[in-house]
Amino acid sequence: MTTVDQPSDSTSMPAGPGLDPTALPPERSRGRAASASRLAVGAIAALVLLGLPLVLEAQRLVHPLHILIMICLYATLAQAWNILGGYAGQISLGNAVFFGVGAYTSTLLMTRIGLSPWLGILVGMFVAVLVSLAIGYPCFRLGGHYFAIATIAVGEIVQTLFINWREVGGASGIHLPLLPEAFVNFQFHSSKLPYYYIALAMAAIAFGCAFLVERSRLGYYFRAIKGDPLAARSLGVKITRYKLYAIAISAALTAMAGTLYAQYILVIDPESVLPLSLSVLICLVAVLGGIGSIWGPLLGALVLIPLSEGTRVYLAQSGGGGRAIDLMVYGALIVLVAVFQPGGLVAISRRFRGRG
Amino acid sequence: MPTEVLLQAVASGLLMGCVYALIAVGLSLIFGLMEIVNFAHGEFLMLAMFTTFWLALLFGIDPLLSVPICAALLFVLGVLVYKGIISRILSAPMLAQIFATFGLGVFLRSAAQFFWSADYRVVPNHVVEGRLNLGGLFLGWPQVVASIAALLAFGTLYLFVTRTEVGLAIQATSEDREAAALMGISSDRMFMLGWGIGSLCVGIAGALLANFLPIFPDVGFLFALLAYIAVALGGFGSIVGALVAGVIIGLVEAIGGLFWPSFKYVAVFVLYLMVVLVRPQGLFGRY
Amino acid sequence: MPLLEVRDLTMRFGGLVANDSVSLHVDADEIVGLIGPNGAGKTTLFSCISGTLRATNGQVLLEGQDVVGQTPEEICWRGIARTFQIVRTFREMTVLENVMVGALLRASGTSQARVDAEEVLELTGLAHKRHVLGAGLTIAERKRVELARALATRPKLLMLDEVMAGLNPRERQEAIDLVRTAHARGIAILMVEHVMEVIMPISDRVVVLTNGRKLLEGRPEAVSRNEEVIKAYLGERYRAVIAEPPAC
Numbered sequence: 001m002t003t004v005d006q007p008s009d010s011t012s013m014p015a016g017p018g019l020d021p022t023a024l025p026p027e028r029s030r031g032r033a034a035s036a037s038r039l040a041v042g043a044i045a046a047l048v049l050l051g052l053p054l055v056l057e058a059q060r061l062v063h064p065l066h067i068l069i070m071i072c073l074y075a076t077l078a079q080a081w082n083i084l085g086g087y088a089g090q091i092s093l094g095n096a097v098f099f100g101v102g103a104y105t106s107t108l109l110m111t112r113i114g115l116s117p118w119l120g121i122l123v124g125m126f127v128a129v130l131v132s133l134a135i136g137y138p139c140f141r142l143g144g145h146y147f148a149i150a151t152i153a154v155g156e157i158v159q160t161l162f163i164n165w166r167e168v169g170g171a172s173g174i175h176l177p178l179l180p181e182a183f184v185n186f187q188f189h190s191s192k193l194p195y196y197y198i199a200l201a202m203a204a205i206a207f208g209c210a211f212l213v214e215r216s217r218l219g220y221y222f223r224a225i226k227g228d229p230l231a232a233r234s235l236g237v238k239i240t241r242y243k244l245y246a247i248a249i250s251a252a253l254t255a256m257a258g259t260l261y262a263q264y265i266l267v268i269d270p271e272s273v274l275p276l277s278l279s280v281l282i283c284l285v286a287v288l289g290g291i292g293s294i295w296g297p298l299l300g301a302l303v304l305i306p307l308s309e310g311t312r313v314y315l316a317q318s319g320g321g322g323r324a325i326d327l328m329v330y331g332a333l334i335v336l337v338a339v340f341q342p343g344g345l346v347a348i349s350r351r352f353r354g355r356g
Numbered sequence: 357m358p359t360e361v362l363l364q365a366v367a368s369g370l371l372m373g374c375v376y377a378l379i380a381v382g383l384s385l386i387f388g389l390m391e392i393v394n395f396a397h398g399e400f401l402m403l404a405m406f407t408t409f410w411l412a413l414l415f416g417i418d419p420l421l422s423v424p425i426c427a428a429l430l431f432v433l434g435v436l437v438y439k440g441i442i443s444r445i446l447s448a449p450m451l452a453q454i455f456a457t458f459g460l461g462v463f464l465r466s467a468a469q470f471f472w473s474a475d476y477r478v479v480p481n482h483v484v485e486g487r488l489n490l491g492g493l494f495l496g497w498p499q500v501v502a503s504i505a506a507l508l509a510f511g512t513l514y515l516f517v518t519r520t521e522v523g524l525a526i527q528a529t530s531e532d533r534e535a536a537a538l539m540g541i542s543s544d545r546m547f548m549l550g551w552g553i554g555s556l557c558v559g560i561a562g563a564l565l566a567n568f569l570p571i572f573p574d575v576g577f578l579f580a581l582l583a584y585i586a587v588a589l590g591g592f593g594s595i596v597g598a599l600v601a602g603v604i605i606g607l608v609e610a611i612g613g614l615f616w617p618s619f620k621y622v623a624v625f626v627l628y629l630m631v632v633l634v635r636p637q638g639l640f641g642r643y
Numbered sequence: 644m645p646l647l648e649v650r651d652l653t654m655r656f657g658g659l660v661a662n663d664s665v666s667l668h669v670d671a672d673e674i675v676g677l678i679g680p681n682g683a684g685k686t687t688l689f690s691c692i693s694g695t696l697r698a699t700n701g702q703v704l705l706e707g708q709d710v711v712g713q714t715p716e717e718i719c720w721r722g723i724a725r726t727f728q729i730v731r732t733f734r735e736m737t738v739l740e741n742v743m744v745g746a747l748l749r750a751s752g753t754s755q756a757r758v759d760a761e762e763v764l765e766l767t768g769l770a771h772k773r774h775v776l777g778a779g780l781t782i783a784e785r786k787r788v789e790l791a792r793a794l795a796t797r798p799k800l801l802m803l804d805e806v807m808a809g810l811n812p813r814e815r816q817e818a819i820d821l822v823r824t825a826h827a828r829g830i831a832i833l834m835v836e837h838v839m840e841v842i843m844p845i846s847d848r849v850v851v852l853t854n855g856r857k858l859l860e861g862r863p864e865a866v867s868r869n870e871e872v873i874k875a876y877l878g879e880r881y882r883a884v885i886a887e888p889p890a891c
Binding site: 085091138139141142143144145146148149150152153154156157160161163164276280284287291324325326327328330331332333334335336337338339340342 | 393441444445448449450451452453454455456458459460461462463464465466467469470474573577581584585588592618619621622625626628629632633636
């Protein structure tokens with residue numbers, strides 16, 4: 001499920017890569033043509049990402065634009081999770097804590113001292129990093145399921161604290177005051193387009209981070225820690241320190257998205273920004289897409305978010321009902337992927353590419 | 357604070373603790389066998405509660421009579437889930453295992469919501485009602501019955517695992533899969549049985565809880581969470597650990613709720629964190 | 644001053660004494676063999692030296708500095724690398740990536756580490772497998788990757804835990820050659836082997852452990868003639884025969 005893209009070593013491929021299931025596909029041998037076509041695909045993708053919303057906007061298709069924003073938001077969150085859970089193998093079911101910290105920090109700074117949410121983002125990220133270190137430092141001593149359950153416990157504790165914390169609105173949360181539409185206020189009322197571009201930029205930042213992580217010492221160490229912590233230590237990897245790096249990066253990116261959410265929805269409360277279900281959804285997106293690979297989170301978000309938003313609208317129009325059909329499909333998809341293709345959608349698409 | 361109030365809390369904590377223990381032991385049994393955490397455990401509980409509800413509503417079957425029915429149905433469910441899903445991912449990475457059961461949980465919960473809506477339901481006219489007056493200590497009869505039944509089920513399970521041939525085979529398989537296989541114990545059959553029995557436990561617990569708790573699709577979540585914590589607290593795979601931890605959690609919840617009602621579960625979570633951080637293998641863990 | 648000096652090292656697990664006041668040393672240019680029957684405490688001693696376990700008593704001096712209580716990663720940084728008896732290859736990483744993890748210890752970045760790792764791959768004869776995932780290797784190859792990975796950390800002392808076990812004669816010879824190559828590069832070697840025949844030809848000195856204690860040490864020829872050693876091993880063989888299931 002892991003690939004390496006090292007353009008430098010195009011000379012050396014195992015003899016029969018197609019026959020050996022563990023050998024990597026012969027991507028490098030395609031050489032320049034491949035990189036040119038990749039460039040073309042990238043250019044088209046960029047054009048669609050930047051241009052499509054303009055078309056939607058012109059057609060006054062508000063809902064599709066909302067879905068695109070949500071895709072970017074969840075792609076960001078899932079990528080942040082992927083860095084911690086996918087690369088470093090630390091299964092967090094408490095990432096909503098960082099999301100909530102980001103949302104609450106920037107919102108409180110705005111409502112209390114009038115700080116621009118743009119600065120609030122930075123403060124929120126910083127606070128989230130501190131929180132993540134406080135969680136990670138003790139909890140990283142726990143392995144496997146114990147760590148996952150500890151993050152659930154921490155998440156539940158934090159949510160309860162916020163529900164009972166009157167000064168920050170308690171269970172009813174905070175309504176953000178409507179400010180004049182302006183970039184500095186991070187509020188746009190006449191169109192969702194600015195939110196889309198901001199969300200897209202955030203997703204790009206998250207993907208850039210994952211890209212850098214994957215190619216740097218961090219990426220190698222993260223994967224070594226995931227693979228075998230004891231072996232990693234005996235090779236000189238300071239595993240606690242690197243796990244803390246992973247959770248800090250994850251927390252910062254998640255908090256960033258938290259501020260976007262607060263500014264976009266303009267209401268935050270513990271039930272919407274801190275629940276376990278959000279933590280779970282974040283990691284479902286990443287896992288469905290395929291963890292430990294850079295495109296997994298995007299693929300996961302592309303599949304799950306339209307599905308969930310689409311069914312929601314469909315059910316609302318058709319008169320309601322259980323309203324949980326999207327989650328039903330999710331659940332079934334997750335089971336199928338886990339059973340038949342543990343590498344996620346990325347692995348499936350890779351298999352098709354390999355054959356084609 | 358008057359002593360009676362405290363005693364009252366301790367008593368109801370003990371009662372709930374027994375039910376928590378029964379839920380947790382199912383989880384623990386499966387984990388001990390194959391190191392897989394069933395993240396759909398809470399949904400199994402929910403299904404048992406809904407089964408009890410529908411049996412009562414449609415056929416007028418009392419929750420207590422539903423206990424064996426739920427036990428049998430959940431046993432079958434457990435076996436089916438093992439056959440259909442778990443047996444295919446025995447050697448898959450831990451994440452795939454987590455998400456297979458996780459996805460199943462999400463599916464079952466939302467299916468329940470889709471078909472039966474998110475409304476709270478209560479089992480109509482059950483036989484066991486009212487309160488037991490124990491020298492000024494008032495205990496709900498349904499709770500008392502539930503805890504006694506849970507303890508009975510727990511004891512039966514314990515005897516089954518430690519005294520019967522099949523139970524010993526299960527234990528042998530959890531100790532050392534390969535060695536047990538050499539002795540002619542099919543680990544596949546033991547795993548299947550483990551899933552069946554683990555689910556059976558939660559089926560019994562579900563029918564008992566339906567006697568006095570509202571039933572809704574998300575009802576299993578909190579119980580499952582407490583069960584995970586009980587299992588981690590007691591030590592994954594330890595049957596006695598599950599009982600002790602279940603009772604401890606029941607007590608902490610009840611006493612915590614007395615002093616800080618909105619933070620009673622926080623007390624449980626903090627306890628869990630404190631224990632595993634000091635003793636990562638849990639109270640009775642083997643490693 | 645020896646490169647590594649272990650002084651009166653004792654390791655207890657509850658009531659069980661796995662190592663009882665063991666002392667040994669390895670000089671900078673030596674290959675030292677550590678032998679002994681099953682359960683003699685060889686792997687435990689390795690774990691104590693490499694920091695995976697913390698010795699109950701005694702000292703582990705690396706170039707005169709006590710490293711007891713330091714983490715495995717610190718000890719690796721100071722120049723001791725080890726392999727594991729039960730291989731711990733990173734299964735989802737390629738051979739090259741496995742070795743790069745080791746090389747990153749002293750490399751400034753990934754491109755430097757890649758160059759260093761390639762060099763080690765050439766040296767260890769793994770270059771043609773560089774893009775194969777750890778999960779897709781044979782046992783012999785995995786052991787070789789472990790060794791390559793350890794070498795890539797540029798250790799002063801390389802500790803090999805049964806790298807020959809489970810190899811066929813040809814693979815075994817290749818492994819011996821590899822150990823010699825590493826030694827020729829100025830790396831001291833402390834190797835555990837269960838099988839005496841393997842270790843005798845390449846060791847400068849042999850230390851024998853039984854029941855957690857050092858029985859004796861000396862030149863390979865002297866040790867292999869020693870009666871106590873023969874007894875310890877014969878006893879072991881005898882037990883091994885009994886333990887084997889009846890022929891079928």
